[in-house]
Amino acid sequence: xxxxxPSSHQTYPCTDCGAxxxxxxGTTALACPYCGAQQQIVPSQRQVVERSYDALAAKPRRDxxxxxxxxxxxxxxxxxxxxxxxxxxxQFCDAPVVADRFDPxxxxxxxxxxxxxxxxxxxxxxxxxxxxxxxxPNAFKKVSEAESLKSTxxxxxTWDAETTSNYRGERGEHYYVERDGKRERxxxxxxxxxxVQRHFDDVVVPASAHVSxxxxxxxxxxxxxxxxxxxxxxxxxxxxxxxxxxxxxxxLDAAKQKMAAIIRRDVKHHIGxxxxxxxxxxxxxxxxxxxxLLLPVWLLAYLFGGKTWQVLVSGQTGKVQGExxxxxxxxxxxxxxxxxxxxxxxxxxxxxx
Ligand SMILES: [Zn+2]
Ligand SMILES: [Zn+2]
Numbered sequence: 623x624x625x626x627x628p629s630s631h632q633t634y635p636c637t638d639c640g641a642x643x644x645x646x647x648g649t650t651a652l653a654c655p656y657c658g659a660q661q662q663i664v665p666s667q668r669q670v671v672e673r674s675y676d677a678l679a680a681k682p683r684r685d686x687x688x689x690x691x692x693x694x695x696x697x698x699x700x701x702x703x704x705x706x707x708x709x710x711x712x713q714f715c716d717a718p719v720v721a722d723r724f725d726p727x728x729x730x731x732x733x734x735x736x737x738x739x740x741x742x743x744x745x746x747x748x749x750x751x752x753x754x755x756x757x758x759p760n761a762f763k764k765v766s767e768a769e770s771l772k773s774t775x776x777x778x779x780t781w782d783a784e785t786t787s788n789y790r791g792e793r794g795e796h797y798y799v800e801r802d803g804k805r806e807r808x809x810x811x812x813x814x815x816x817x818v819q820r821h822f823d824d825v826v827v828p829a830s831a832h833v834s835x836x837x838x839x840x841x842x843x844x845x846x847x848x849x850x851x852x853x854x855x856x857x858x859x860x861x862x863x864x865x866x867x868x869x870x871x872x873x874l875d876a877a878k879q880k881m882a883a884i885i886r887r888d889v890k891h892h893i894g895x896x897x898x899x900x901x902x903x904x905x906x907x908x909x910x911x912x913x914x915l916l917l918p919v920w921l922l923a924y925l926f927g928g929k930t931w932q933v934l935v936s937g938q939t940g941k942v943q944g945e946x947x948x949x950x951x952x953x954x955x956x957x958x959x960x961x962x963x964x965x966x967x968x969x970x971x972x973x974x975x
Pocket of ligand 2: 696697698699700701712713714715716717
C-alpha cells in the first residue's frame, strides 16, 4: 500500500490536434499552445457562496499537512507525477495535469479569480518595478528577463463577520496652563466605556505557508474578490495550483487579527477627544462565514548574492510586491555626495559672513 491518493484528473484535449488545452489569462477560454485553437469555458450555473463556519467546525477534518500528495498520470506521456498541488504540469512533457477529485478531508475551493494578466503583462510589470527600485545593484536589472515566472493559484481564506465589541478606556482632552510665562499643554483623562459594531466583508488571509507572508499579505489587501467565479477546474489547466497549508482555524485567527486592528480604530473614533487610551476590548463574532478562494499570482524566485529572493505579481492587477537587494556602494556614494553638497553649502555660507 502506498500513502499516495490515486488521483484521476481532468483532461482538456484540443479537438484540432489532440494536445492539452490551457486556460488563457485575460480570456474565458482554453487555448491550445500548439495550434492556437480556442474553446470557450461554459460558465458555471453555480454561484460563489459564503459557507457557515459553525457547520465546518462541527465536521471532522484532517490537518492539511497530513493529507497525502496527489498522483497525476500524464495523458501526454504517461509519466507519474506526485504532487501536493491541485494542478501542475507534467515534468517531462509540460502537459497540464489538473485534479478532478479533491480530498474529502480538505475544504474544497469555492471560487477562483481567473488570471487576467498573461506572462507578457507580468513581465512588463516586473520590468517597471525593477527599473524603479532605487539603490539596487546593476545586476538586479536583469531580473525581469528571468524565464522562471510561474503562474500560480494561491489559496486564500476570506471571512465575513458581524462583530460587537465592548471596550473600556480613557478619553484625553487637552487644556493649557501658563507656567513661567510659557503656555504648556496638559491632558485631562476621563474613564469611558462603550460598544462598537461592524460588518466585515471578505477579509482576505493567505492560506499558503511557502510564499513570503509579508508580500502576500500586502497583495491580500488589494484583491477584488467580487470578481471571483464559481470554482471550475478548467481555469487551473496549464497553471500551478497550491493546495492550502494553513487550515481554516489558523486562517480565522489571522482574519481576527486583521479585524482587531480595524475595531481598535473604530473604538478610538468612538472614544473621541484629543487622545485615547484603550484598556480592554472584547469582541463577539456573529454570522461567521468563510470561503476558500484560489487567487492568481505570477511567482518569481531569483538568486542574488547567494540568496533566493521572491517576487509576486498579482495576476489580477499586475501589482508587484517583493524582495529586492540593496547596493551598499550606491547608498554609501549617495550619502557621501549628500555630505559633500552640505559641506559646500556650509562653506559658502561661512565665506559670505
Ligand atoms: Zn491544438
Ligand atoms: Zn507528460
